[in-house]
Amino acid sequence: MSASIEVRGLSRTFHTTVRRPGFTGTLRSLVNPERVAKHAVSDITFDVSPGELLALLGPNGAGKSTTIKMLTGILTPTAGEARVAGVVPYLERERNARNIGAVFGQRTQLWWDLPVRESFSILRDIYEVPKAEHASRLKEFDDILDLSSFWDTRVRHLSLGQRVRCDLAAALLHDPPVVFLDEPTIGMDVVVKEQVREFLRHQVEQRGRTVLLTTHDMTEVERLAERVVLINHGRLVLDGSLDEIRRTFGSTWQVRATLADAHTDVVPPPGIAVLRQDGPQVVFGPDGPDAPTVHQALKAVIERYEVTGIAIDEADLEDVMRAAYVQAGAA
């Protein structure tokens, strides 16, 4: 089966003019503007299979939104190629539009002055969805997202959580096989977030939609995504499972040991450093690029010292991502 989303060597460069400081600088910029090229996305390649949920991760300004905009057909790439459900989005925007649904963070596509249901009806007619199909899908969405309690309210009076739920529904009403979500749960409370996650899981597992999601919420990634693509400075850093990311960047373990003799002179094994020491309490951490894994370190500590207690703290995903962003940024 061919991929739902195929991305091959996708690149996007923006040209901006820099303003020189001062009055003469302003004049010079007017006559001879200095143009600077910014490589928002460079040479990115990945695939997403049908029915897969992929999280596109990276720090702010890494090029996530630019990538999504190219895949939705809003932006044309400067090099490379992309296909979404077999369509080149930026060449056949309208054909692509029927295959995709999209939510861009807090930006709403609903009509501000109208009750939400009217917005749904407008979209139904724009996407030419048959009435019965529309009704049954709306019912399905309502069951999970609990829309009916506020869908007769005008959009301007909705809370953020209500509005984003409606926006999600609006993006999926025409049954698109591919869905793009750019930080869909930003600024929402935990209850709504969980509702949205359940909705997305349902859409992927039961309806077989392909979802490309960007988020900064690592809990969300852990709950939803089996595979992640990590980009930084517009380049692809890693494409793999969460475990792979943990293995690559998750060396920030800590081993907390309580020594039997508080006066032991602590000389750690190679590749291991003492992070803190408070009497018999010693915290070990990795040291340098050749640091052992947490399990090797555990073994080394027990072999070298007499310990009365020992515990491991594996870094959580947030720490892993922090390490990944910093390391990938330095690379």
Place this chain on the structure above:
Amino acid sequence: MAVLHAWRAARVTPLGELHTPPRMTAVLLRLTVQVVLVASLWTGLYAHTGTTAGLTRDQAVTYAVLAVLASRLRELDQYAGRDSVIQHMHYGTIVYWYLRPLPPQRYYALRALGEQLYGFAWALGGYAVALAAGVVEPPRSAAVAGVFALSLLLGQWVLYYIMLVTDQWCFWALRNNAAVMILVFAQNLLSGVYAPLWFFPDWFVTLSAFMPFQATLSVPLSLYIGRIPLSDAAGQLAIQAAWVVILALLTRFLWHRAARRVISQGG
């Protein structure tokens, strides 16, 4: 199916208004007060004057009241619905216009059509009341009425394009205050909303003949009150039609460029 989405897009504005009764009350009040004020002002001005600038008192009052009614056609609170180009650019929601299988230019046109039809209902209601109250004169003949209707249609068409140009301007400049204000000004002055163009000096009338604004209101209203005789109507209608064609081509070109800009900048 195309009819369905046309209907949906067109009724966005009327529906928004119907869901906000205070807005409709406001329109009614404003329209009433404005008509009364304008009618009494022109009656007052003519108190010691017979015919001036080729207009009698009744003609001038009729012109002024019709101008108030006609300027209602698309003078709603454009920003209340957050569906104006400048707001979509500001909030970054313009991307959704380009994510739907409905071309943005068609969506825009359908929205405008609905808005104009809604405004027309108001204007027509106001006209009926004004006619019954004897504030405005009826058209002098069926022929005048027919030519007026045609000319009004062309005028509204020209007006649609003028407003479209100011909206399209937002794709390039994040601010369009200056452009909109210039256009509102030009529209009000040169189309004869403030005072019939016939009152202005000759140089002014000549100047405005080269611009599209008088085609929106001054021409149809002058036809209605008989200041432009039926014998000259064909020429005036042709000029209006010419403006429709010219502006249609211009705005088509601008939509094309706007789409290219969105696609190169990402909205």
Place this chain on the structure above:
Amino acid sequence: MHAVRIVWRVTRLNFRAQLEYRSEFLLMVAIGAIWQVSVIVFATVLLTRFTGMGGWDSSEVLLIPATRMLAHGLMVLFLGRMFGIGRDIQEGRIDVYLTRPMPVHRQVQLAYFPTNAIGDLTVAAGLMAGALSRSHLDWTAVRISYLIAAIIGGMLLEAALFTALASASLRFPAAEYWARWLEELLGTFGSYPLNVLPKAVGGFLTYALPLAFVAYFPAAVLTGHGHDTGVPYWLAAASPLLGVLVYLASRLLWRRSLAHYAGVNA
């Protein structure tokens, strides 16, 4: 003193910010100017067409638009930002202002520099010069002082109307709709001797929407038409004072409305 320094500093920064967008800046100045030129063209057109309007000769009538426009220009320059308050409310800027240690009203005024006021004022000053040079009145110190007081009073009165509307917008955002109408009404009906209108309409523009006090009544007092304005002479003569009082009242209303401000989504 501290407040004055901040106001001056922010205003200077705002002005420089406006200069950054040069074309927009020049365009706005130009708009202010042509807008008012159009009013002049309109007024002179009517003056030549309808001589003896309301029993006034044309040099006297000219004093009305001149006073009104000068007052309007000053209002835009000093107190004009109340006009766009609806947007500040919708975008939550009022909420931000409320967290800062400066009166909200002042922060709204300092939001940006009103470039179009430059054009407005230039043309208004020109029109006033024209009106004064054509005038047959004897411009004594008393008359000149009264004219200045009238302009300031007119400015305050117009500012009061917009402040009252802005106060209403704080609680009912739709009230902004009326601001545009108000400006239109002031522009169209503020430039005539209002005794050409039927009594009821003139009364409406005196007591319901006190537009007559901005320029018509002061001009009537100055030109000796003060006894046939349809209101007692003392009331017409007290127009500048009325401007001050109404403005103070509007600020009080603003304070009270702000205390009841409930935010955008409430």
